Amino acid sequence: MGKKAIVTGGSRGIGTAIVKTLAADGFQVAFSYLSNKEKADLLVEEITSQGGSAAAFQADTSNFESASAFVTKAREFLTDVDLLVNNAGITRDKSLFIMQQSDWDQVINTNLTGYFNVTRNLIGYFFKNKRGCIINITSVSGLVGINGQTNYCASKAGIIGFTRALAKEAAKLSIPVNCVAPGYVDTEMTRSMPEKHLEEIKNMIPMRRMGTAQEIADLVSFLASDKARYITGQVFTIDGGLTA
Ligand SMILES: NC(=O)c1ccc[n+]([C@@H]2O[C@H](COP(=O)([O-])OP(=O)(O)OC[C@H]3O[C@@H](n4cnc5c(N)ncnc54)[C@H](O)[C@@H]3O)[C@@H](O)[C@H]2O)c1
Numbered sequence: 001m002g003k004k005a006i007v008t009g010g011s012r013g014i015g016t017a018i019v020k021t022l023a024a025d026g027f028q029v030a031f032s033y034l035s036n037k038e039k040a041d042l043l044v045e046e047i048t049s050q051g052g053s054a055a056a057f058q059a060d061t062s063n064f065e066s067a068s069a070f071v072t073k074a075r076e077f078l079t080d081v082d083l084l085v086n087n088a089g090i091t092r093d094k095s096l097f098i099m100q101q102s103d104w105d106q107v108i109n110t111n112l113t114g115y116f117n118v119t120r121n122l123i124g125y126f127f128k129n130k131r132g133c134i135i136n137i138t139s140v141s142g143l144v145g146i147n148g149q150t151n152y153c154a155s156k157a158g159i160i161g162f163t164r165a166l167a168k169e170a171a172k173l174s175i176p177v178n179c180v181a182p183g184y185v186d187t188e189m190t191r192s193m194p195e196k197h198l199e200e201i202k203n204m205i206p207m208r209r210m211g212t213a214q215e216i217a218d219l220v221s222f223l224a225s226d227k228a229r230y231i232t233g234q235v236f237t238i239d240g241g242l243t244a
Helices: 013-024 038-047 063-077 101-127 149-170 196-206 213-223
Strands: 004-007 028-033 054-058 083-086 136-138 177-182 235-238
Touching: 004 013, 004 054, 004 063, 013 028, 013 038, 013 083, 013 213, 028 038, 028 063, 028 177, 038 054, 054 063, 054 149, 083 101, 083 235, 101 136, 101 149, 149 177, 177 213
Parallel strands: 004 028, 004 083, 028 054, 083 136, 136 177, 177 235
Antiparallel strands: none
């Protein structure tokens, strides 16, 4: 029987590429979407029409109860779970001196606490089954400081600490827990930046282009495969040489 995966924030961007790639790898996939039901339904239809199996569930993963309800529904659909990909994330970029408490709270609650909320609701199941795999999407912003991103950098660095500590707890059960840290990737998140800023970013990247969501999904696909079973507690940067 094929493997089964839960993915958060699957209705667009990197999350959609991860859902499609895992489905192509033979995973049955349950993914969450925050608000765009139409896009989520289209993705389910696309995967189903290609012979795969997927289901979408509305959830605000920054809220513990909502994350818990999502995991319950995902488990009912999948009956078994082999993989969790925490991907849902937001930015609220601005200099600290004008950053509102709400900018700080929304980013920490979604990017960091959201990963706790979903993982906490699944980890007991993984531990009991002595099987599972967790991949957390962080960012190069968790490794280096970026102007205007004190909230985002703190959340993404927090994910790295969370991943490393959980990897130690899960290693005795051979459950790998790793991070993928993308640089700049062409998605709606980055498309909202001013054109001039995007050009400056491309010029900073040694490969002179942004990454694609598919390139991130391909790395996730490898880490989710048996080929990566001895890798745990690591951060895989994928950034066209930005942090080389
Ligand atoms: N795009 C980049 O350049 C880039 C770089 C590094 C890391 N990342 C990370 O990759 C992940 C995906 O980013 P993306 O570029 O695809 O962004 P995106 O904005 O296109 O998609 C983010 C997804 O997260 C979901 N989401 C946001 N808040 C949520 C909440 N409270 N509950 C549930 N879902 C929620 C959205 O609905 C959406 O599906 C994020 O964690 C982001 O921080 C992105």
